[in-house]
Amino acid sequence: MNSKRLIISFLAPATSLYFVFFLLPVLCTLYLSLFDWSGFAEAMTFVGPKNYVRLWTDPVFWLSLRNTLLILAVGGAFVFALALLFTALIDSGLWGKKLFRFLFFLPNILAVVAVTAMWSYIYNPRAGLLNSGLRSLGFDHLSKTLWTAPDNIFWAMMAAIVWVNTGFFLILLLAGTDKIPKEMYEAAALDGANIFQKFFYVTMPMIWDVFVVSFVIWIIVAMKMFEFPYAFGLIQIPQQLYTLGIYLFIMGFGHREPIYQLGYAAAIGVVLLALTFTLIFAARRLFRRAALEF
């Protein structure tokens, strides 16, 4: 495997496709963000940092940023709290571990558009699963809530995102607990540890590295959030659902009517990229810990 020709012929197809159709577009976005450009037949005007200055004073940009960070922070808190709880429960030695893992991960293999269709029916004011459930439990007042009204729609979407992602991060954490030597639990049991003590003093320290990797993956998932809110809002997507990715798309390609502020959209993309990698590095630094030997 060390002849130069062979190495090049093995690497060339993947590398060239990746460079031309992925990395080059990324660089292109950086470049475009310094221009004022309204479409493919139009001339590009160099404007320097003007697009970024405009972002600073654009309330819709701040709203999109706020929504994205809320998904990251609040959504993340719920996803990891639930995933850790379920990890502790599933790993406490009960029957059906593989079945639960199968069912909890299931939402992740459904098309996002299918999931949003399902949730829009769950939230249907009259016949939806949620309101008819609330009604049958006697919460008549609550059962009249319009879950997808402008005030509620962001949090309604968040619930669905948490439902999908909890299963994903659960399987990552469970894969971590699979590697913990059984003897450690037996020793803890002999010392009289209960479920929660086992979790905090054995499981958590042992899966810390998996937890950190999972959190970094969550940063990536949350920051690039586009498909879920976009499909949840449908064609008249309200600004309450805008994320950075959605605002980029709308400034670039328009909404119901074309907008084509390509340079401005690119600037949103650059902020998104910079923020994502800053957060990843910050998280890695914050959670760094000496490797645990066992």
Add this chain to the structure above:
Amino acid sequence: MRSARIFSGARGAPTRTRLGNAVTCAPAYLILGMWSVFTVGAIAWVVLGALKTKREVLTSGWSLPAIPQWANFGRVLSENNLGLYFVNSAFAVTISTFAILAVSVPAAYALSRADFRGKEGLTNLFVIGIGIPIPLIFIPVFMLLAWLRLTDSLTGLSIIFVAVSLPFTVYLMTGFFASLPRELEDAAIIDGCSGSQVFWHVMLPLARPGLLTAFIINFIWLWNEYQLSLTIINSGEKRTLALGLYALQNALQYTSDWPGLFAGVTITIIPTLLLYGVLAEKMIAGLTTGAVK
């Protein structure tokens, strides 16, 4: 570790506390059970709704449809073109998935086995791609494809599918090759195999489980994605299934044809449900190996 994973369900306290375990486990079963029932119930509700009439969906709740309305499926498949979109998706996603494997497997093999300058750097460059948010490339990708006259085409879409799937697949397969023993290759080289013979006749057969994992993960995510299709595809007849379902959902919110929408959802999720039903363990193992080293 593989055996540990299979038997891990049996882990637990020693037998003498089994009965005590069952009692303390009851709340655990309750919580996990509720979440599971909600997931299965929501999916079942939708699939069941696909066979109901418009009226029934709004009034009948959990009851079975009086007369199964198979016509709902026929309607969305032909009138709303989901049949065509299904074929489009099957075409674009299958071609892309095979292409992803064809280019990323040799690359991953070279990255895990060969020695050359810049190996670290190239590996890292691929890993960085995992963290790049896809919306970032919407506009340049559209420009690039316009320049190649490939916008609004499934070929153009497939090329982008391959490019964005490379980072994860190369990462996954590099890890997989690294876990295979080197002795077999050494033996094959001593027996006089050339570098490429070793790859084709020794490593590729060994890598078959890894290939299958990479195949299902990529197939399912490409089948489900619609953000790139939304960016690249314009004309109605070239939509992928997920994009078609998005359009259907937009159209149906005014007609409140919920059964039609549910039929569309059912058609969209059946292929991935089948794949997942058969190969869930492989898929989960593949997704988690990178996180758990």
